[in-house]
Amino acid sequence: MKQTSRLLILLIILLAFWLRLYHLPDLPPGLNFDEAGNGAAALDILRDGPRLWWRIGGGKEPLWPYIIALTTTVLGNIPLALRLPAALAGTLTVAAVYPLTVRLVRQSGLRQARAAGLLAATGVAVSAWHLHFSRLGFRAILLPLLASLAAYFFLRGLKTWPARRSFVLAAGFTALAVYTYLAARLFPLVPLIYLLVLFLRNPNRAAARLRAAQAAAYLGLTVLFLLPLVIYFARYPADLLARSAAVSIFNPAWNQGDLPAAVWRTLRLTLSTFAGLRGDANPLVNLPGEPAIPWWLAPFFILGLVDTLGRGLSRQGQTTPLLLLPIWWVVMLLPAILAPEGAPHHLRLIGTLGPTYILLAWGMVRLTGWLGRPARLAPAGRVLPALPYLILAALTFNSYFVRWPASTDFTLPFDLYAVRLASEIAAAPPETVYILPMDIRAGPEARHYTLDYLLANQQPRRYHYLPVDEANAQAVLRQAAASAQQLRVVRWTADKHIEADARELVAFLLATNARLVDRQAFPVYNIETYRPLAGATFTLPDIDRPAHTVFEDRLRLEAVYLPASAAPGTVLPVAVRLFPLAKMTADYKASLRLVDPSGARVAQKDRVLLHPYHQGASLWPPEAVNEYYLLDIPPDAPAGNYTVTLVIYHPDTLAPLVAGGQAEIPLGQVRID
Template sequence: MNQRSKRWQDIFIVAAIILLATALRVYRLDELPPGLHFDEAFNATMARNVLLGVERPIFFRQDLTEEPMAIYTTALAFGILGQSAWTLRFVSALVGIAGVGALYFLARALFQSRWIAALSALTLAVLYWHLNFSRLGMEPIFTPLMATLAFAFLWQGLSLRAAHPSSTLRSAQNARRAMTLPFALAGFFFAATLYTYKAALFIPILVGAFILLEIILDHAFWARHHRGLIIFALVAILVYAPLGLYLVAHPDEFFQRPSTVAATNFTIVENIARVAGMFFINGDTNPRSNLPERPALDPFLALGFSIGIAICLARFRRDAPARFLLLWLIVMSLPSILTDFAPHFGRNLAVTPALALIVAFGFASLIEHSRLNRSLFTVRFACSLLIAGFAFSTFSTARDYFFVWGARTGLYDSFDVGIYTLAQKLRDRPGDEIVYITPADPEHYTIRFALDDRDVRVFDGRRVIVLPPAESVATFGIITRADTRTRARLEKFYREARVIEPLDDFTAQPYAIILRVQGAPHIAPEKIVHANFGDVIELIGYDIAREQNAVALTLYWRSRAITRDDYTVFAQLLGAPNPATQSPVWAQADAQPTDPTSHWRVGEIIIDESRIPLPENLPRGEYEIQIGMYILNTGARLPVFTSNRAPTERDSVSIERSTYP
């Protein structure tokens, strides 16, 4: 077969395998995974910021820090395909598909075998572990692609140099350039891995260990390859320099995430067993990373892996590819062994190409052994078993992902489906409506990305309620699964309150409602007050209740002006001077409102709660309760204003006189 025919055969094989990989990675991508998990939403939010020019850092400090490659790639895709969860995940799908093609290239360089290359790519294409992360909008999937390309070019350079003696190359400049280019590209992609994900920090250890081992076992290795390896190192240093210099200047950021997930010495011993067992027995239990506890390999692939491992061990001293694969498997398992929640398929994802190569090596060796029998029947039988086995693996992966894992009702919470759907629906409300969500974190990236810059107020209705300015139209997204209080209170304050849409989870249980209110609320505090603090905040009323050892206050505040300060409310119980302290203050409660004052908008009414604990030795007598506000950092109090909005010398108001206890 001539060179051109071989090239077309390669193209046909790769195209067929990539077609299969593509089908598995893009089928129902708009449905599975559902929702948008927090970590995915972080990448999406940062990518949108990059696209809009809000920030374009070399390293992202938020969310315990993250490398930039996935975010910048997603920003580019957002600019072309639009900003959506589908686009975010489509980027990962493309990277996963490219990883399958890159592995074919690496296997050809390692083994000079089209047969092993095809089996390697096919294994990765149907590997559940790799498929799962190819459909998540997260950064780990970038690491195996960049590592595979780096190793493919590195191995190509090593093979080319070994195939052409230095005496021949020295007289041929074009041959020298042909030898230099693979090492330069290997250095580029090697450095690129360090822009992908924290676990990639182990790749320099892998490459360094392999080169050192080759120098020990092959004394001529350095003499043959030193020029190419120096080029490799120089290019890698140059490409990594921008990120490397930043991390040298900010070492605390560099170690922030690793320090939070590091395992103890005792746990590391347990993790070794767990990681070893993940291939055959129990895999990752996280439903976002795996069908919980599904081993990394199905029975068929486990067979090929076992054979491949045995052959690699047998050939360790005489076969450089065998040494490389074993080192790859061991070193890139360390990110999971040395951290918590082992086995962690995300941190171990860079193992998957090595896994596929070892499986292919095992099966190819089996077929080669059958050929030695010189029996056509034996060869055909072995090939038939191989075809049937890969058909089984493909079926097993598709079934487990799309029909078993995809049908799990727990995915509703695992992928933040509820809050993502609720935020999207609130985003689409008419622009003249004020939108509220309770209870939720305003910095939750799933909410931020889904709202797409829609202005929304977030508060915790389990402890406070925020009412919109009078005569406005407002929509409340209430997560009733968590907040069982807000709906009843709104229906009490607004006679025309109505539920626009309920949201149920995957088990048809209520998750949230969207409720619309309009007009002025009908609030009726037990006691009416008109206390203007700094012409910024007004206390308009309160409810009071006696508990066994405390006084419970419900305070009705109205925002008069926007403030950037988060004020602290103090509630004091004052009486005759305390003999022990010579102060009239017998009890006091200081706390910021549950909804911070910097969030308050003009005209809103905030109904919050405060509780003054009473001392056990409180003598019976007449006491008064005073309320005021101050800035915690400075102690500066807000002055009380008159009805004409003029400041007075007072900085608190008396709201209640009564006998205690």
């Protein structure tokens, strides 16, 4: 029987490994932002040396980037280097769940330990929930593995106490989990609550000393291993809760002033995925709506949960180790309940994966054990458990490898556009430089990490990020033009930086210093190709013609820039400087107009007035704001003196702000010739 179990677990591990490597890394295609962010963190290690924390995506723990740094060194800057560690971690989790389950059952004094272990390992191996994360380069995939190892050595430590070796290993794996993923910070509660329950079942002085000593050993060793991270958070406390505070259910933005209702809704949605009723809707990590446990397996999970609770709290026999499972499951529900966004959130629930499939397996073992008691039903008791897992394996394969890619647009979730753009940049001729405008509000951590990772070895680098404000726009374009004959500017159409150039600073500088030679359209972005003009300086003009026009004591037009002449079929650059005199109640718009000698309007540009940090006029601080506009001059515009006018108006009512009794203020004349 022992040899058979070893052969079966080996086959299960091989099946898990095959499922996690099949068509990897091509499915899923591309690279998700978080995967590439892990790659960028790994590159920081390889380039600059050891680090303990990254502020990417709200905070990134260090263990996964160090693993990625190793695979990147071996394999190079390719997607497989980011995803192979996840496949290996997922496979090792299957291997770790087996001995943990066997120990739980045996240490509880029960039979069928190997059967339960084989079923639990099989469940993890063919789980679509686990398979998704085993093929993504997300650090969270380490949590089920490290938590299972920590639980195993904790249980062994209780058995071998007062020997401390197993407790050292349990604390070590717990610390590694905390060095991996935010949700793991709650895992130390699992052994501590379990020890408390053991004491409460036998509340005497000797038991109190024993459990206190065990708790102190486990917690003390865990804190000791976590000391570098503790010191870091003591120095930078804002990083400790940066991400969790933003998504917390206690944040009014999420609970909308009704915390009990928000908790109940999140709890109900979260539990529904374990009942087979609904699943994570995010196509990044799931076939949208597919529950973590299929509905037809949910009864086995519920049976296992009820049975372990009953046995764990029973005073008959040595059954308490099974109580670790429901404690573990409940504690690791908390990350998903305390952060209601996207419930049921399979990523935040990944800490429950181990106990979930062990409980499911135990429920099946208990049911088939009951069926197998009569002699005539004994064969059914042996065969029945295999059938649901065979069905689950077939459904998982179909769900992941057939239905998910057929029904999901991977363009944005997996940055397919960035992978394509990286290929274009890599193949571009040396005289070409790419410009990637960034929304100034996003900060430097909002770079395109897919580009940074895939192009890390490109020398010299042929793309520049441009966080768009007046100083950056001039400096970056000037630097790029100094080393390139051709500038390819990425214009985002569906990316987080879609409003990067909402004030048209980059457009203004390019229109006045370069010639547009090509425009291409792709999903998520367009590319405009420019050739710098001879002598181009990429300098914004001085807005130095005084105006001193006041709009209803709210806004003052201080100065204007207007060229003396322009040609038909070109653009006319205009700039104005505005200063708020009082708080405005609306985000006013400006309308720049070109009027021909007969009084007819031949060109017009309307745009919301924006501060350099994109605040509308209602949020402007008391400081001057420069606005830049391009007016398209018709190719057939006859020669003559044209007038440029300005109207400031309410965005909803369209009512203009009046200045000196006029709604349309002349800024000056320009010669079209």
